[in-house]
Amino acid sequence: MLTLIRLVLLTTLTLTIAACGQSETGAEVAPVIEKSADASVTAAKIIKAESSGWLSHGRTYSEQRHSPLTGVNTKNVAELGVLWSYDLGTSRGIETTPIVHNGVMYVTSTWNIVHALDAKTGLKLWTFDPVVDKTQASKACCDVVNRGVALWGDSVFTATIDGRLISLNATTGDTNWDINTIDKTKSYTITGAPRIINGMVIIGNGGAELGVRGYISAYDAETGEQIWRFYTVPGNPADGFENKTMEMAAKTWNGEYWAAGGGGTAWDSMAYDPELDLLYVGVGNGSPWNQSIRSPGGGDNLFLSSIVAVRPATGEYVWHYQTTPGETWDYTATQHMILAELNIDGIERKVIMQAPKNGFFYVIDRETGEFISADNFVPVTWATHIDQETGRPVETKEARYSGKTAGLQLPGPLGAHNWHPMSFSPDTGLVYIPAQEAPWVYGDDQNYSYKEGVWNTGTDMKLAVLPTDLATFKVLKSMLKGRLIAWDPVTQKQKWSFEHGGPWNGGVLSTSGGLVFQGTSDAHFGAYDANTGDQLWKYFTQTGVAAAPITYQIDGEQYVAVASGWGGSFVLGFGGVLPTGSKAKVGRVMVFKLGATGELPTVIDEDFVAPVLPELLDVSEEVIAKGSSAYANACVTCHGDQAFSSGLIPNLRYSAITKNADLWQKVIREGMFAERGMPNFGTILDAETTEAIRAFVISEANSVRDANFYNSVE
Known part of the structure; x- marks a missing residue:
């Protein structure tokens, strides 16, 4: 019956849509091919993981992101060309991993819109818009992003920025159920992709910077009913502890830690071992x-900053390993985790591997949580090494910044490796890491007080503002680096690296064709020799790539897919001052095949029109300094360092709102644009401070520090 429905649907869509350009490169719509009647996704199918599809976020429960396909290989990869592309309608923060099953590709775009496409032709089958509450965007620390969907049975599951979990009919896109997973009075969001284990949909959330208590939950895939919830940090002891685990964890905290939520949000990575029946969850930073x-x-x-193993049926705690005890630098352990079997000292070990933000690569026994080894894969200044006996970092004397400024440190809160997935090749035994160097100045905010609904870091964010003199800026810019690293997890040594133009490059795919694929922030998609790191092919994608690629096979032919779309925390905060060469153009799914000769549609840049600058206000330097400090702590994460926008959201330097004092107050303190994702700071900023921010923005607009100023520094 499912096959018949799909045939009718595809036939109808082919007749009505084929002429409308859904396959942007002009590729012909392929004849409808009858699919297997047994289309339901099961645990067995995810575990077996046939090479023809990509059924789960990391392809399999082990999250290795490695494909055994060999059709595209080192000898012929130069023949790859665009077969088809699909316009996602936005370029803002596309981080989706495409899921491919039964000849259908499922992808997400900004605001959690789900698209179902024919994986062979790019023909749109259906689109689902969850109509998210865009006021929740103000609670998203790092852009309104999401990382894709999950499949189970005959359903597609997506989680939204406003905290919902939704089940859709995989054939039609109709809603099966739609539930809320968060306390709407708190600053929770969801950006991660769900995982599904034995009929349970597992999802965490984000929001630690804005003062929440982290947890991860399981829901019945058929009904949406909550089955269990595991809190990642303890709550107020006066309310009682949910279980013995939380009582144990509370002994490692001091003071009224619950006042700002505590943090520990599980906003991205998970992995599952079906033999050990253990679910592994990556836990985030503290609040503040x-x-x-x-x-x-x-x-x-x-x-905080831990890998936690729980029983997926009950959420019962089994073991943990903490990468950064007492973390104070936003060193999350939510980064991608990979399960593998490694021969270490002549013994076959079941391991879990992670390269979290703190700069060390960890190999942990996934049965027991025992520390095996760790070493830094990029330069690190906060710790000298990880003690082999205790598994704990040996911190440097100046690393912590209580009551002082710690100076320039590596890594910064962007991490040595952020959310962008890495991969592991069983063929080479190497892990391929999208690594980066991005320093930061940490300092104690001695005037800190908790404020509901805004960033609560407890650090002086003004210290991290980029320098305005060219000489210092040049030095700092030279420290920003991005590279693809091939890392040997047994010897804890780098085998090779490929330098990119800067940080914030895309996730990674490896294949048994001897290849590693990665997109970059400078708007390219490339293939590298998995053994040597030589770049064998690259393609200009028009806008930057942060998402991870996949590969799949239909009718014996191999396809490689990746989504483009420039965005995320680095781009919003620093993309204006530190341009990558990418522009906020069209976000797309692009599919490549050997011998294909398609092209991406041409995007014409609009003619530059010199903006009319706002007139300088007659205010003192003290007022501008006050506005600068307030801007750094309230506005910089979205509107950019020194009010220099990345182009993804309005540039305050040239906005009509900036020129109108009354309108400025209404937008910032009365929530005039809340439905567009602009926070209402009425309870946080008084009118005087708000006007001081406007004075600072206008001062920056009239300064010499324009695009040419920053772009002149090589």
Whole structure:
């Protein structure tokens, strides 16, 4: 019956849509091919993971992101060309991993819109818009992004930025159920892709910077009913602890840690071992970042920055390993985790591997949580090494910044490796890491007080503003680096690296064709020799790529797919001052095949029109300094360093709102644009400070520090 429905649907869509250009490169719509009647996704299918599809976020439960396909290989990869592309209607922060099953590709775009496409032709089958509450965008620390969908049975599952979990009919896109997973009075969001284990949909959330308590939950895939919830940090002891695990964790905290939520949000990575029946969850940073405020007196603060193993049927705690005890630098352990079997000292070990933000690559026994080894894969200044006996970092004397400024440190909060997935090749035994170097100046915010609904880091964000003199800026810019690293997890040594133009490059795919694929922030998609790192092919994608690629096979032919779309925390905060060469053009799914000769549609840049600058206000330098400080702590994460926008959202330097004092107050303090994602700061900023921010923005607009100023620095 399912096959018949799909045949009718595809035939109808072919007749009505084929002439409308859904396949942008002009590729012909292929004849409808009858699919297998057994289209339901099961655990067995994800575990077996046939090479023809890409059924789960990391292809399999082990999250290796490696494909055994060999049709595209080192000898012929130069023959790859665009077969088809699909316009996602936006370029803002596309981070989706395409899921391919039964000849259908499922992808997401900004605002959690789900698209179902014919994986062979690019023909749109259906689109689902969850109509998210865009006021929730103000609660998203790092752009209104999401990382894709999950499949189970005959359903597609998506989680939204406003905290919902939705089940859709995989054939029609109709809603099966739609539930809320968060406390709407708190600043929770969801950006990660769901995982599904034995009929349970597993999802976490984000929001630690804005003052929430992290957790991960399981829901019945058929009904949406919550089955269990595991909190990642303890709550207020006066309310009682949910279980013995939380009572144990509370002993590692001090003070009124619950006042700002505690943090520990599980906003991205998971992995599952079906033989051990263990679900592994990556846990994030503290709320606030600054431990001296969050937990005065110190403590490990479990389970911040930890890998936690739980039973997927019940959420029962089994073991944990903490990468950064008492974290105070936003060093999350939510980064991609990979399961593998490694021969270490002559013994076959079941391991879990992670390269979290803190700059060290970890190999942990996934049965017990025992530390095996770790070494830094990029330069690190906060710790000298990981102690082999204790598995704990040996911190440098100046690393912590309680009551002081710690100076320039590596990594910064962008991390040595962020959310962008890495991959592991069983063929080479190497892990391929999208690594980066992005320094930061941490300092104690001695005037800190918790404020609901805005960033609560407890650090002086003004210290991290980029320098305005060219000489210092040049030095700092030279420290920003991005590279693709091939890392040997057994020897803990780098085998090769390929330098990119800067940080924030895309996720990684490896294949048994001897290849590694990665997109870059400078708007290219490339293929590298998995053994040597030589770049064998690259393609200009028109806008930057942050998402991870996949590969699949239909009728014996191999396809490689990736989504483009420039965005995320680095781009919003620093994309204007530190341009990558990418522009916010069209976000697309692009599919490549050997011998294909298609082209991406031409995007014509609009003619530059010199903006009419706002007139300088007659205010003192003290007022501008006050506005600068307030801007750094309230506005910079979206509107850019020094009010220099990335182009993804309005540029305040040239906005008509900036020129109108009354309108400025209405937008910032009355929530005039809340439905567009602009926060209402009425309870946080008084009218005087708000006007001081406007004075600062106008001052920056009239300064010499324009695009040419920053672009002149090589």
